[in-house]
Amino acid sequence: MIKKTLSIVLPLVGLGFAIWWVIVTARQPMAAPPVSPPAESQFDRRIAGAGLIEAATRNINVAPPLPGLVTAVFVRENDVVRAGDRLYQIDDREQRARLVSAEANIVRAEAAVSTAKADIANGQEAIRSAQANLKSARANVMALEAQLADAEQIVARNEKLYAAGDVAERVLISSRAARDAAQARVAQAQAQVTQAQAQVTQAEAQVRSAEARLQEAEAQVGVLRAQRAELAVNLSRLTVTAPQAGKVLQVNVRVGETLPMTPTTPPILLGDTEYLQLRVDVDEINAPRIKPNLRATASLKGDATKTVDLEFVRIDPYILPKRSLTGDNAERVDVRVLQVIYRFKPPAFPVYVGQQMDVFIDAE
Template identity: 30%
Template sequence: MRNRVIFILAVIGLVAGLVSAYLFGIEKKPQPPAFTPASNPYGAGIYANGIIESYQTNGENITIYPEVAGTVAKIMVAEGQGVTRGMPLLMIDDTVQRATTAQQEAQASAARALLEELRAQPRKETLQVAQAQVEYAAAGLKNAQDQFDKQRSAYRLDPGSVSRDALDNAENAVVVARTNLGVVRRQYDLTKAGAWVYDIRNQERQYEASTKAYLASRALLDKYVVKAPANGVILSINAAAGGYVSPQGAYDSYTQALGPVIVMGGAQGYLGVRCYIDEILVHRLPQPGRIAAKMFIRGTDVNIPLEYVRIQPYISPKIQLSNQRTERVDVRVLPVLFRFAKPKDTALYPGQLVDVYIGGK
């Protein structure tokens, strides 16, 4: 009985082994690829990693940093929106600066009013008062002179009628009145001449300094509204209302670093492609007039011919690594820039990585 059981189990194991061998030996039909891998369209083409950028005649994307620090009060644009040169993009809280500007404007106005007052001298009413003082002093002199003449005549007729002391006092009163008249006349001439030229010049400098301080404060106030430096498209906004920004940029809580508050791209109908050619392949680049290139969109079968723009003639350290063991960290690359017309049926965005093959015409 035991031998029979062992024999049956052995047969079952043999059958299971044959069935398994048959099943595992069946070849499965491979799945078709999701897209056709990029192939080199040139006989001796050079492969390069590329990154799509907004097309600029010179330079890269426009990074915008505010010139003043403060809390963001309002953001007046949205990502993807087209803007024109001088259009307000972002407003920073300007409460303190606006009050300072108003104060300096008032100081400049006060300095100007004082300058106009000095230039308008003599005032008509002040001159009339000075003229009245002259007339009053002249009348006082005449009165003193008349009193002295009377006492002197009486003294000559009868020396006993007037004491010598009274006669001397009358004569001294004439001298005092004459001197007072001279002082009042000089004061009248001084009033009539108006403000001293040096006082006017000093006030002119005060007004000029106050005006320049106000204009500087006003110019600084205008900096609290960040405006578009050129026509373009808003690519990214890295700030929010209530957040703090400074001339160093805005703090990114994800990267824990400072970056541009707003990034703008060109508004033309083109996109740019920046390719990085490994330093060991630079000698294989064709002459600029013969350079041809084709871009392959990763994950699709789309390929787009590129138009050569320029070479950035400075070999710099590579910033994008492929994570291959054979790739050195200290690799230097030469940036080559291309452009292409925006396709209507394919969505492409600045910052997207693409595969580029570069060959000769």
């Protein structure tokens, strides 16, 4: 009898417990109240978007123009720099050595220029001297030719007188000897003219050769000076400076690190924070409703009581895939957005570059 009763009661008890358990577990848990109230818009017709704070000049990645070892870092986060201030230094020992070598090569080339100029001056002096010798030799030939003409006239006259018996034979022989001597002197003088002309030609050739060497040396000096200027520019680029005034937002480089030409992480992140810029992502569905100069407000995520009024800057005319706001630039979500740029003066409460804000745009 007891067994029969238990066989009926126990299933009923199990069924009742199962029903009670289903009822209890099916109750909805009470939602916890939010830490802060959600952001609300003051506009009746509004477009909502998520904004990312940037520097007014956008965030500037100051990467090295040349790869190399970092030997010094001159700034820290929150430092305010002016255009041209040093940020960090790349090892420049090799560039300095190459610059010294270039200077030495320029000195050697300039010495070659000076030597060529001296050779030209000496050659021109030699030309003047040879031309003077040539002029003197030609004048001597003319004088000796005049003497030869006189001697030939005397011989002709003595031959007639000797034929007439008016002069002795020795007088005729003496006049002929004088004529022959005059002819020899003329021949010697003409040889001197030829020699002086050859000296002039040789001196002119030496001058032309020196002028060619001078042109080559001057061209070499120009090439070496251009190389020195290039090395000096590269040397100056190894001292990385601020391209414009702003605040140092990030310093991701340390002494002893080797930086490539295109580092994945910006060594120095710089931006002008006198004004802050808000890059608002608006879903492409709402893009037709966006117009220039629409009013907008933004509030901090997590504290909707802190709001700022925004000033319209521009609309970027390209709808692009939205970047995920997880911090990884490679991540994307399956939506395209129109980016609207606003700006605002840093408020009394703290805001930071890279911070997200909730944005409401007046769509009236």
